[in-house]
Amino acid sequence: MIIDHPLLGPRDSSEFTYLGDASLIDRPDPAGEDASSDFYDYAYLRDNPAGWHKELWFHEAGDRSWLVVTRNTVTHEISKVELASDVARAQGRSK
Amino acid sequence: MSQKNRIEGGQINRDKVLNFTFDGKRYSGNAGDTLASALLANGVRLMGRSFKYHRPRGPLTAGSEEPNALVQLRSGALQEPNTRATTAELFDGLSATSQNRLGTLSFDLLAVNDRLSNFLTAGFYYKTFMWPKAFWEKLYEPVIRRAAGLGSLSLKDDPDVYDKGFLHCDLLVVGAGPAGLMAALTAARSGADVILADEDFAMGGRLNSETLTIGNEAGADWAAATVAELASLPNVRLMPRTTVIGAFDHGIYGAVERMNDHLAVPQSGKPRQILWRIYTKKAVLAAGAIERPIAFANNDRPGVMTASALRSYANRFGVAVDRRAVIFTNNDDGYRSAADLHAKGIRVTVVDPRADVSVLKDYEVLSGAQVIDTMGRLGLTFVKIRLADGEERTIECGALGVSGGWNPNVHLTCHQRGRPRWDDGLAAFVPADLPAGMRVAGAAAGDLSTAGALAGGARAAQEALELDGAMPPLPEAEDAPVNITPFWYVKGDGRAWLDQQNDVTVKDVRLSHQEGFRSVEHLKRYTTLGMATDQGKTANMGGLAVMAELAGKAIPEVGTTIFRPPYTPVAIGALAGRHRGTEFHPTRLTPSHVWAKEQGAVFVEVGNWMRAQYFPRSGEENWLDTVNREVLATRNSVGVCDVTTLGKVDVQGADAADFLNMIYCNGFAKLAVGKVRYGLMLREDGIALDDGTAARLAEDHFVVTTTTANALPVYRHMEFVRQCLVPDMDVQLISTTEAWAQYAVAGPNARRVLEQIVDQDISNDAFPFMACGNVTICGGLRARLFRISFSGELAYEIAVPTAYGDALMRRIMEAGAAFDITPYGTEALGVMRIEKGHATGNELNGTTTAANLGMGRMVSTKKDSIGAVLSRREGLNTETDLRAVGVKPVDSVQRVPAGAHLMALEGPVDATRDQGYLTSACYSPNLGHHIALGFLKDGANRLGETMRVVSPLTDEVVTVEICSPHFIDPEGERLRA
Known part of the structure; x- marks a missing residue:
């Protein structure tokens, strides 16, 4: 597969390490009322869709960016590649 | 030898004669030949034996789809089995041998299998070798493996690159x-x-x-x-x-x-x-x-080929497989083969099952006829034909071209x-x-x-x-329509081969259908149709058609099996490339490697690293002697060890302390500049991920260490937290593992050694336990000094830019000579950390929590950190949770096996009574007996208890006493000295 890195252009997938579902960015609020069950969901429950999936890839043999790759798990088509930090900020994560 | 079947024309170079051998016999061919075309030119049709029945076989095709003509090329370590003679390019001196035979190719003793064919049908193995059970491994499998199969490997290293x-x-x-x-x-x-x-x-x-x-x-x-x-x-x-x-x-x-x-x-x-x-x-x-054959009785004799193969051999290679040929075709392309052969002076008869074809050709055409059988022990001699009127006719010929259409x-x-x-x-x-x-x-x-x-x-x-403009002018060429009437197999009692490489016949497909294998994928697995090295390129279509007919379905309803790469077989060597032997993965050498080698160190692979395991001296009988000496010398005077391989991550930025607070379960915000703190990282599920130290070199600058094995995953994890969870923190990370050479100098004389090297004051007052700082050494070289101890002794770790690593090690040895400084390797390192009760990968094994490790109180409740929330889960905090303990044998001469389980002193031994397990064990030269670390249910409250350690794997049972995991200097006086 080829991943079109937002900063570096198309790179072979062998340069990357795969982590999984990009929902890992949505870490729950540890001070929240339901923190315990929220973290349980966060740590253990993942969607496993046959189709479009947002997932985290790490450019380990490259610039060490974490990327959010929108990939079709059936066809391996990639429709979007974003810097994970941009996605995280857009979702309201800061410090 | 003369090439008796060589005819005019073709693209071979007649001026360039190439000599070669097949099964030891000498032949000649020409440049431009394949091995198959050269053998056919010499009148050799028999090139192999079939997989199961050991039937004589010759080439079916002239290309890479070839199922039959598989040979071994070259000899010795270069031997290459299962090479298709139809694609092997001839060269001078080529030596080929036939394979899958017992005896000679023309007299194969295993041909007896062919007589047993009624028993060797589809599913034969599954039905026959059910019992007695032990016979499978001892008798059936070896015999079957000997009889079935293709070529053999040389069993030598492949010398090719x-x-x-x-x-x-x-x-x-x-x-x-x-x-x-x-x-x-x-x-x-x-x-x-x-x-x-x-x-x-x-x-x-x-x-x-x-x-x-x-x-x-x-x-x-x-x-x-x-x-x-x-x-x-x-x-x-x-x-x-x-x-x-x-x-x-x-x-x-x-x-x-x-x-x-x-x-x-x-x-x-x-x-x-x-x-x-x-x-x-x-x-x-x-x-x-690819042209596909038609199945009929005994359609596998050498000399029976696809019609286009006969045409290729004649037109491209100038070879007449025989001067008399029959073409059996259900489509008009067969006539192209017939015409080409006829033009080469070969006498041709066309057999066409279609009733309405024109017989007005330059050669004989039998319309509405079918080939029903062939004869010839080692090669085709006669073809038996059923004519349109039901009469039978036999034609003497050595070549039969079959065309069932093109796939x-x-x-x-x-x-x-x-x-x-x-x-x-x-x-x-x-x-x-x-x-x-x-x-x-x-x-x-x-x-x-x-x-x-x-x-x-x-x-x-x-x-x-996406080129603009009109189509380029194309040269004129034939544009004949396809004219075909599907015809897959001739009905009859004889065995008609579909898959010649795996010996699958029409009968086998019928049998599997009768036995209920209705899916095409099941048919494939049960009969092995299309599972040979040719992947059924000439076979699958016929098998599908027979199956469709039996099921009363159309072929597209039956469907095809899945096509998978590779298109043709690939040598494993090509897939490995240069990643073989020592080059299978990169090898990383520590800065002191050359020096360690000079000392005669024995090295051990740790990930990609080569680390000194121990430094044997003459007179030492075994590794344990060496390790014991290294441990005692370090504890009694001073030792030095290369710890460069531990992961180092530089953490810089205004929010660096907050960042460490996030990744470590314990607090770092209040760590003073110039101090080091032990840190434990958890995974988000509350399980321990890794441990190490973080040294605060400045308000906004930390150096974090990781274990050697986790250097990469921990760095990846830290980047994940930084980029995905706290993207606005002012913090930057970089791995500096390779940038710094780092040595541990440990033992009561450690300070006296380093005082000679470090330019600054490192007295206990100026540089106490857990101090760190930028220093200079040897009169000006920048270095980092950490007063940390894995061994439990007064110890320092000193780091210099990697280029100075070798020189620093030599300088340390020089300065330590007066104290008989002793280099030690990973074994002694391991013994000392077990004596001290320090956890490592064996204890942080992916199942243990901070509480299990005896560090439950370290998980701060005053701040958020990765894993903190789930570490407080009820299930991870019960009274009977595992706790880190030490273990020593009651009888001090006994060994304590690592990996063994803790059981009560009395009662049966089984998994339900499991009380815990041992993670690390060694002989302690300081205590004079074996010791171990492990986890025991409610272990912290069971010190002094006597238990059994049980290792069913090594059949050992040892009575032990549960004790503190800190065997040496539990108060930590030595490291503060």
């Missing part, structure tokens, strides 16, 4: 027949970067095997001229002898180029084969079509789970869903005429590259 390479292009064209050449030419003339790959050594595809004309020249001449033009263009890379083996994601294709296989003496310095990864923007598949070569179109579509007009599957970026042209697309191929190739290139 293989390589891997990467190529990029605008357009990859797979196959250099008329469609491929036209596609490449159209693309190349537009200026695009083009790669044209073909598995054959001569480009041109079928044009080399036909008497067709293109424009006003012979097809082969047009091909040669086109190849010459392509070769002259700088934007074209021609890759003959290159098989495109797979179509992978995003336009990436795999290809194997054979560099040396056709040479008697390989070109020096060149790899035998190269596995290419070709990155394409677009691709045109012009892989042609477009859809293989690569299906590598991404695309399924082909049935085409009634061709009675064949044609490509349907294509991988992104791929177009198909020519016979592979179902365009079986030459004009169709030329036009299809040009169009595919134009569309792929």
Whole structure:
């Protein structure tokens, strides 16, 4: 597969390490009322869709960016590649 | 020897005679021959024995789809089994031997299997070798393995070199027949970067095997001229002898180029084969079509071939397999074979099951007739025909060409789970869903005429590259329609082969159907149809048709099995490339490696690192003697150890302390500059991830260490937290593991050694336990000093830029000479940390929590950190949780086995009574007996208890006492000294 890195252009997938579902960015609020069950969901429950999936890839043999790759798990088509930090900020994560 | 079947014409070089041997017998051929064509020229049709029944076999085809003519090439370590004689390019001095026989090829003792064929049907193994159970391993399997199979390996190291390479292009064209050449030419003339790959050594595809004309020249001449033009263009890379083996994601294709296989003496310095990864923007598949046979009784004798193979041998190689030939065809292309053979002076009779075909030809045509049987022990001698009127006729001949129609070569179109579509007009599957970026042209697309191929190739290139303008002018060529009446097998009692390589007959398919294997995938597994090295290229279609008929379905309803890469078999060596032996993965050497080698160190692989394991001295009987000496010397005076391999991550920025607070479960915000703190990282699920130290060199600058094994994953995790969870923190990370050489100097005399090296005051007051700082050494070299201790002794870790690592080690040894400083390796390191009760990977094993490790209180409740919330889960905080403990044998001479389980002193031993387990064990030279670390249920409250340690694996039971895991200096006086 080829991943079109937002900063570096198309790179072979062998340069990357795969982590999984990009929902890992949505870490729950540890001070929240339901923190315990929220973290349980966060740590253990993942969607496993046959189709479009947002997932985290790490450019380990490259610039060490974490990327959010929108990939079709059936066809391996990639429709979007974003810097994970941009996605995280857009979702309201800061410090 | 004379080439008795060599006839006029063809593309072989008659001036260049090549001598070769087959099964020790000498023959001659010509440049341009394959091994199969040269043997056929010499009148040799018998080239192998079949897989199961050991039936005599000769080539069925003239290409890479060959199921039968598999031979071993070369000898000794270079021996290559299962090589298709039909693609093996002849060279002078080639030596080939036949395989899968007991005795000689013409008298194979295992041919007795053929007489037993009634018992060796589909599912034979499953039904026969059920019992007695022990017989399978001891008797049945060895015998079956001996009898069945193909070639054998040399069992020696492959001396050949293989390589891997990467190529990029605008357009990859797979196959250099008329469609491929036209596609490449159209693309190349537009200026695009083009790669044209073909598995054959001569480009041109079928044009080399036909008497067709293109424009006003012979097809082969047009091909040669086109190849010459392509070769002259700088934007074209021609890759003959290159098989495109797979179509992978995003336009990436795999290809194997054979560099040396056709040479008697390989070109020096060149790899035998190269596995290419070709990155394409677009691709045109012009892989042609494969003629399929028709099944009838005894259709597997040497001399029975596809009709187009007979044609190829005659037209391209100048070989008449026999001067008398029969063509059995259900389609008009068979007549092209007949006409070509007839033109070469071969006497031909066509047998056509269609009732309405014209018999007005220059050769005999039997309309409405079928071949019902053949004869000839080691090769075809007679063909038995049932005529339209039911009469039978026998023709004496040595060559029978069979044409059941042509299958477009859809293989690569299906590598991404695309399924082909049935085409009634061709009675064949044609490509349907294509991988992104791929177009198909020519016979592979179902365009079986030459004009169709030329036009299809040009169009595919134009569309792929989005070229403007009209189609380029195309030369004139034949445009004959396909005229076929599907005909798959001749009904009768004899055995009619569908898959010749795996010996699957029509009867086997019928039997599997009767036994309920109705899915095409089940049929395949049960009968092994199409599971041989040829992947059923000539077999699958017939099998599907028979199955469809039995099930009363149409062929497209039955469907096909899945096509998977590689297209043809690939040598494992090519897949490995240069990653063999010591080059299987990179080897990382520590800065003190050269020095350690001089000391005679024994090294151990730790990940990719080579670390000194111990430093034996003469007079020491075994490694344990050495390790004991190293431990005692360190504890009694001073030792030095290379700890460079531990991961180091530089953490800088205004929010660096907050960041560490996030990744470590314990607090770091209040750590003073110039101090080091032990840190424990958890995973988000509350399980321990890794541990290490963080040294605060400045308000906004920390150096974090990780364990050697986790250097990469921990760095990855830290970057994940930084980029994905706290993207606005002002913090930057960089791995500096390789940038600093780091040595531990440990033991009561450690300070006295380092005082001679470090320029600053390192007295206990100036530089107490857990101090750190930037220092200079040897009068000015910048260095980092950490007062940390893994061994439990007064110890420092000193780091210098890697380039000075070797010099620093030598300087330390010099300064330590007065104290008899002792280098120690990973074994002594391990013993000392077990004596001290320090956890490492054995304890942080992916199942243990901070509480298990006895560090539950470290998990701060005053701040958020990764894993903090889930570490407080009820299930991880029960009274009977495992706790880290030490273990010592009651009888001090006994060994305590690591990995063993803790059980009560009395009672049965089983998993339900498991109380815990041991993670690390060693002999402690300081205590004079074995010790171990482990986890015990409620262990913290059970110190002093006597238990059993049970190791069913090593059959050991040892009575032990539970104790504190801190065997040495539990108060930590030594390290604060």
